[in-house]
Amino acid sequence: MPRFSSTPDLDLLFRPRSIAVAGASTNVDSPGHDYLESLKAQGFTGPIYPINPRAEEVAGLKAYPRLADVPGQVDLVISCVPASAVLELVEHCGERGVRFLHLFTGRFSETGDDDAANLEREIAASAAARGIRILGPNGMGLYHPAGGLSFRPDLPTESGSVAFLSQSGNNAVEVITRGNARGLKFGKVANYGNGLDVTPGEMLRYLADDPETSVIGAYVEGVPDGRGFFEGLSAAAAQKPVVVHKAGRTAAGARSAASHTAALAGAAELWSTVLRQAGAHEARNQEQLLDLMLGAALLPRATGRNIAVVGGGGGRSVQSADACEENGLTVVPLPDDVREKVRERAPQLAGWIGNPVDQSILAGSGLSSNGLLELMLQSDRYDLAIANVGEDWFFGRPDAGDRLKHACNRLAEICEKSPKPVAVVLGATETSNREHRQLVDDVRDQFTTRGIAVYPSVERAAFSLGRLTP
C-alpha cells in the first residue's frame, strides 16, 4: 500500500482549523454524538460541522446533510459512519480537499473477515490517490487540549508536554486520566487503531522535533512497518525520553491483538532488544509505563546510582533497601560527613543510624527524616533519593493530619529545591478509614500540584529511578 516516504506535516492533524463529523448522531449514547461534545468540552475554536442527512442540529450545532454542503474549508473529518459507507466518504473528502480523515469506524481487518480486510485496502488506495491521510481505522483518534481536540468529553482540559501514542483508545483514556491524577500533563495524544496509513513510526518522527513535546509514551500492540517504527523511535529517543509499552508479547496476547487492531505482534525478547537499541525505555505494563513517564517528565536526571533513602519505620527501611538494590541502585552506607553532622545534633544516634534512615529511631532525637534527607542530599556521596512519607506511622499519633501535612509540606520544599531527583512514596490510600483516605488524597494532590513525582510503593519508585538513571 502506498506510503509517504518523508514525514508530512502532521501539525495540521493536531491543529485543524475546522472539523466535520461524518455520522454525527442525535443519540447521546453514541460516538457520533460524543465527538461533538468532546470538541465543545475542549473549547475547539474553529467551526465544527456535524454531517447528518436527517437532523437540523446535533449537540447544539447546525448540521449539514452532506460534506458537500458545508460552507467552509474542512481540515479534518472524523468518521463515525459504518464501514460500508467509508469509500464514499473518502470520495467526498477528496472533492472538498480534506487533508486528514480520522476513521473511528471499525470492523475492518481486525474482525478476521476477508471482505472487511479487502475493503480496508481499497480505502487506503483511494485515500492515497486523493492525497488524504488516514488516522485509524478502528481508533479513537486525537486528544490535544492546546488545539481543542478530544475523543471523550471528560478528559482534562489542562495542557502539557507529554505526548502519547496508543493503539487502544480505552488504554489511552486510562493513561491520560491516571497520569493526570499523578501530575502528568498531556499534549498530543493519538489513537491510531489499525494504523492503516499514518503509522506510529511516522508520528514518532514528527514528535521527535515537535517543540510542544518533551516526553513521549507509546502503547503498541504491533507495528505495520517495522523499519519505519525503529527509525522513528530512534529519532525520537535521541531527542527526548521515550517509554514504550509493548503488549501482545505472549501467544494469547498476540491472538488478542490480532482481533483488536489486526496487529502482528512479535516475540517479547526481540522487542526488548529493539527498544533498547533504539534508546527507548521498555514498560511491561501500564503501571510501569505511567511510572516511567512520570519520572521522565517530573524528575531531573541523576548523574549516578548512589541513593539516599529516608522515612518509614524499620520494616520499610529494609524493604526500601531491597527494592533499590534489586533495581540497580546502590544504597551506600551513611558517609562520615553526614554522620558527623548527625553527631552534632543527636549524638546517641550517630553510631546506629544508617541508610536507609529508619524514621522510628529518630523519635525525640531532634532530627527528622526531612532533616536527614537534606543532609544526605547535600553530600557528594548521594546522586538521588527516595523519601517514604510513612503515612501509616502518622495515623497512629495524635494530630495526625496536621503533622502529616506539615511534614509533607517540608518534604515538598526539599524536593523543589533539590537539583538531584527525589521520588516521594505515599501509600495507595488502601484503608477503610475514610478520613485517612481523604488525608492521603489531599496530601498527594498537594505534591502533584507542585510537580513532585509520587509513587504508591517504594518498589515502583526504585524501579523508575533505576530505569531512568543512565
Add this chain to the structure above:
Amino acid sequence: MPRFSSTPDLDLLFRPRSIAVAGASTNVDSPGHDYLESLKAQGFTGPIYPINPRAEEVAGLKAYPRLADVPGQVDLVISCVPASAVLELVEHCGERGVRFLHLFTGRFSETGDDDAANLEREIAASAAARGIRILGPNGMGLYHPAGGLSFRPDLPTESGSVAFLSQSGNNAVEVITRGNARGLKFGKVANYGNGLDVTPGEMLRYLADDPETSVIGAYVEGVPDGRGFFEGLSAAAAQKPVVVHKAGRTAAGARSAASHTAALAGAAELWSTVLRQAGAHEARNQEQLLDLMLGAALLPRATGRNIAVVGGGGGRSVQSADACEENGLTVVPLPDDVREKVRERAPQLAGWIGNPVDQSILAGSGLSSNGLLELMLQSDRYDLAIANVGEDWFFGRPDAGDRLKHACNRLAEICEKSPKPVAVVLGATETSNREHRQLVDDVRDQFTTRGIAVYPSVERAAFSLGRLTP
C-alpha cells in the same frame, strides 16, 4: 540461650485475662499511653493495670506504683520501660507469676552496641529461669480483636481468621489497614521484633493447629532459629495457605535488617528454595503479600489453569492475555459450546469474539461482559476467571454511575455463586475527577463487603491466581 523444645500454649499470649502496662505514661503522644488506649479501643474485657509510680490514673484507668501493688493475677505484661529497667521488671514478673512479657522496649542488639546485646542475653536467661516467655524485644506486640488486644488505637475492631506474623510493627499496621480495606479480616497478629524467645517458627507451629486461623501471612527479615522456622513453616503450610514476605534479600537490605531487628538475613535464592520446600507462597514485597493473602482468604482453589477473561476494551484484553500467560495461566480460545451460545444471541459476533472478551465489540449486541462470563464459567473448558470492570469505559458514557453500579452488582452475583475463582479487576482510583474516584471507592467497598477479591490491576490478579493455583 534456653528455649522450650515443645510448643507451649500460646493461647494465653493471645487471650490474656488481665494485662499490666509497665511504663504507662500520661503523655498522650507516647507508647506507654497508646497501649492503654489500644486495649480500651478494642474493648479488652479483663482488668488493665497501668504501672506508674507518679500517677493516680493513666488514660482514665487507676494506676499502680509497682507491679507488686496490682490486686489480681496478671497474665501479660506489656513493657514500655527503658532497656535499663527491664531486668528488674523481669524479677517483678517472676514474683507475680506472670507468664508472658511483651517487650515493646527496644535499643538492644539492634543498636549494634555490645553492652546492649549482652543485656538482651541476660534478660533472656533471667526470664527463662523464671518460666516467663518473652515476645520481642523491640516489637509492637499483639493485635487480636477477638481477644480485645491491639498495639494501636486505630486498628479495625472487626475480627477474622487471617493471622499475620511480622518482624516490623509499622509493616504490620500497613498490612492490617491495607488488607482490611480489601476485605482481609485479621485474627491473630504478632509483632515479634528481635524474636529473642518466642520465635516465628514456634508461632507458626501454634497457628498450624489454631482453629481460629485459616490463612497465615508472615513478614520476616531474618530468623533466630533456621531449623525451627522451617519446621513451623512446613507444619503450618501442610494445614493452610501460608504466604511469606522475606525482606533483607540484598546486601543493603540485610544491613538495614541488622540495625532494625538484629536479624541475620540470608541469600534470596536460599530463601526461595526453603519457602518452596516448606510449601509456602513467596511474596517479594508487601503488595504481593497482600495480593496472595487476599486470594488465599477469599477465593476457592482452582482445579486447573485454563482461564476465562472478560471486560475492558481491546487494549485491556491484549494486556490481560499477556499477564495471564506470563503468570503461568492458559488463555484458551473460546470453545465451540460457548461460541454456539454466542451465535444464538449475537450471530454477528460469533466468528470474531475471543478469549479475552473485548467488551468494546459487544456494544449493541445484546450480550454483555457479565453474560459472557456466565457462559464461560459454565463451560468445563475454564477453571477460573478474571473479570475486568473497565470503569474508565463507563465514565465516558451517560449515566456512568448507575450503569457501573448495575454492572458491578451483576458481576458480584456471578462471583458469589461461582464455585470457580473469579478475581475482579477495578482500577486504582487514580483520577483527578473526585466524583469518579468516589464512585470507584463505593463500588470497590461493595465488592469487599460481599467478600469478593478485587485487584487494582490485571497483572496483580493474574500473579495471584497463577501462584495460588496448584
